[in-house]
Amino acid sequence: MTLDFLGTLERTHMCGDLRSSDAKDLGSGETVTLMGWVNRRRDHGNLIFLDLRDRTGITQVVFDKEVSPEAHARAEAARPEYVVAATGRVRVRGEGLANPNMPTGEVEVVAQQLLLLNEAKTPPFPIADDVAITNEEIRLKYRYLDLRRPELQRNFELRHKVTRAIRDFLSDNHFLEIETPLLTRSTPEGARDYLVPSRVHPGHFYALPQSPQIFKQLLMISGFDRYFQIARCFRDEDLRADRQPDFTQIDLETTFPKQETIFRIVEGFLRAAFHAGGIELPAHPFVQMTYDDAIRKYGIDKPDMRLPAMVDLGATLTPELRETLKIDPALPVYGFTIPRVGELSGTQRKALVGEIRGSFGDTGLDFLDVARLRTNAAFVPLAEAIAAKLTAEQLVFNGENFTTDDLAIVITPKPGTPALWNYDPHWIPKRVGQLRLDLAKKYADKHKLFEPTKTAADFRFLWVTDFPMYEWNEEAKRWDAAHHPFTSPHEDDITTGRLTSDKGAVRALAYDIVLNGTELGSGSIRIHRQDVQAEIFRSLGMSDAEAKERFGFFLDALEYGTPPHGGIALGLDRIVMILAGATSLREVIAFPKTAKAIDLMVDAPTPVGEQQMRELSLKTVTRS
RNA sequence: GGGGACGUAGCUCAGUUGGUUAGAGCGCUGCCCUGUCACGGCAGAGGUCGCGGGUUCGAGCCCCGUCGUCCCCGCCA
Numbered sequence: 001m002t003l004d005f006l007g008t009l010e011r012t013h014m015c016g017d018l019r020s021s022d023a024k025d026l027g028s029g030e031t032v033t034l035m036g037w038v039n040r041r042r043d044h045g046n047l048i049f050l051d052l053r054d055r056t057g058i059t060q061v062v063f064d065k066e067v068s069p070e071a072h073a074r075a076e077a078a079r080p081e082y083v084v085a086a087t088g089r090v091r092v093r094g095e096g097l098a099n100p101n102m103p104t105g106e107v108e109v110v111a112q113q114l115l116l117l118n119e120a121k122t123p124p125f126p127i128a129d130d131v132a133i134t135n136e137e138i139r140l141k142y143r144y145l146d147l148r149r150p151e152l153q154r155n156f157e158l159r160h161k162v163t164r165a166i167r168d169f170l171s172d173n174h175f176l177e178i179e180t181p182l183l184t185r186s187t188p189e190g191a192r193d194y195l196v197p198s199r200v201h202p203g204h205f206y207a208l209p210q211s212p213q214i215f216k217q218l219l220m221i222s223g224f225d226r227y228f229q230i231a232r233c234f235r236d237e238d239l240r241a242d243r244q245p246d247f248t249q250i251d252l253e254t255t256f257p258k259q260e261t262i263f264r265i266v267e268g269f270l271r272a273a274f275h276a277g278g279i280e281l282p283a284h285p286f287v288q289m290t291y292d293d294a295i296r297k298y299g300i301d302k303p304d305m306r307l308p309a310m311v312d313l314g315a316t317l318t319p320e321l322r323e324t325l326k327i328d329p330a331l332p333v334y335g336f337t338i339p340r341v342g343e344l345s346g347t348q349r350k351a352l353v354g355e356i357r358g359s360f361g362d363t364g365l366d367f368l369d370v371a372r373l374r375t376n377a378a379f380v381p382l383a384e385a386i387a388a389k390l391t392a393e394q395l396v397f398n399g400e401n402f403t404t405d406d407l408a409i410v411i412t413p414k415p416g417t418p419a420l421w422n423y424d425p426h427w428i429p430k431r432v433g434q435l436r437l438d439l440a441k442k443y444a445d446k447h448k449l450f451e452p453t454k455t456a457a458d459f460r461f462l463w464v465t466d467f468p469m470y471e472w473n474e475e476a477k478r479w480d481a482a483h484h485p486f487t488s489p490h491e492d493d494i495t496t497g498r499l500t501s502d503k504g505a506v507r508a509l510a511y512d513i514v515l516n517g518t519e520l521g522s523g524s525i526r527i528h529r530q531d532v533q534a535e536i537f538r539s540l541g542m543s544d545a546e547a548k549e550r551f552g553f554f555l556d557a558l559e560y561g562t563p564p565h566g567g568i569a570l571g572l573d574r575i576v577m578i579l580a581g582a583t584s585l586r587e588v589i590a591f592p593k594t595a596k597a598i599d600l601m602v603d604a605p606t607p608v609g610e611q612q613m614r615e616l617s618l619k620t621v622t623r624s
Numbered sequence: 625g626g627g628g629a630c631g632u633a634g635c636u637c638a639g640u641u642g643g644u645u646a647g648a649g650c651g652c653u654g655c656c657c658u659g660u661c662a663c664g665g666c667a668g669a670g671g672u673c674g675c676g677g678g679u680u681c682g683a684g685c686c687c688c689g690u691c692g693u694c695c696c697c698g699c700c701a
Contacts, residue, residue, distance in 0.1 A: 347681070
């Protein structure tokens, strides 16, 4: 079978367009032309059905030997994924022939002509069945075919709509979209940089940006007032399901903001973005929580608000009880529930106990099983007191009482164990918080709190505020910037001199936006005074000379009338991922990389030829 | 750098205690079929059980190594 050329033929409709009204409107002799891929062929001998697919949908085309023997013959030769152009009349399907399962199911096209524009090898995995392919390797190698599947077509249409809604919202709110360089300067702190060797300057390297941080601050100094960018960023760190080395941020900065100014802007464009994705978020501001509260109540700086919080049960334990139960007299005792886990069998419960104890190892932590406490008369009052506290939290969480169907865990630190975790008061809550998430994941099938209902209730946003300014770096024995060194401390922490006297207690005007336990974005109010910036650099152990060498241009710029400013950057990929109900960024990035940062389709990275290496003054050495 | 899961036909998977010639569904090829839409019927092709080594009379199955993919910890200002 020879292939046809398109010639002068033009497409009149997309494959998702036609409805019964189109059949009525078309007078006799009028025809439509559809172009697309053969989704499926059903050959009944003298009658053949081809389902034509493009990104808008699928339309059934009928080939009747009596209507057009030529078209019928070509339809016989067509196979899945062939590219064809079908011309014919739209017909309302007869009684009982309509297919209510497809949007175009009330009509069909009776073909008079079929052009076979291109053939296709049998694809390595099915395109037509919208089923999950588990072989990620083959999906990525044949990414162009994977992307042809309806599921991914939907994801990228969603991504486009979300991006567009955000762009429109920010544009409507006086933000200017300005591009910043991709070839820029390495700032060797934070994530590892991707480096690009300079040909013109042997031994010198550009770095790809981890974020346009300094540039957007300079744009504020330049007086652009409000800036945004859908910015590609690069970080040479190990990957995760929600981390790719090459990713996209919605980056923005504005002059004269309070934190709340930034919050309202972000809430505004997220509302617009979710609206574009068919979700109406409520009009009220998102919930806010300080970093300290997040750690205390959830044991993590990005709480998943779809689950009930942890509860401090310390007050329910008298010193005598602590002694009897071998609990440290001074340390907090945490309890939490996983709702609707249901009755566990003796075997299941035993396995769970082993699992939890095993995960604690030699940490000094142990736990009480509330269900077992109840079986001992001496501890019934304690069990009741604990249940009362858990009930209170459950009421806050979802308006339900804690019941015996909810798995209740109480974590108890053995006496004298603080030394094991270096007296860090966050150690216990973080550890308990991790267990909370592990168990929530383990019993996800039972509590179903992670299952999409396709409503706004699926998306639990949270602002986390008042992050610590500094983080103790145990290895280097020094204080590092917890966020980045351009973040402003709270104003009182500057005036009280706490920057030098008590670094651990300094709070930053830094905030994260969290959605369902995923960090969507991070921002801060920046330092706009040269003297404060210089002091922060010094407090980070950077000498004035060193600060000048690394950020001299920026310190200079701060001296020319820098307005107070601040901003945020949100991961566009993560927003789309969660909105699409996906669990990996690969589902929303067109050409993603594997966990080892390989592009399986184009096969990158690769060694380069000697000529290219020589031009760049590069030589490969083998690392031992 | 560390931990875990997986790897059997093009795809999704099964494969018992180690036992003869490795299976199913879908897909693919050919033939038949005028109302299917996950069409149906008949026939057929298709396998380095990721790779290498070992144990054994005998390995898809056990052991060691290795490669790849995925998930997690570290890391990600």
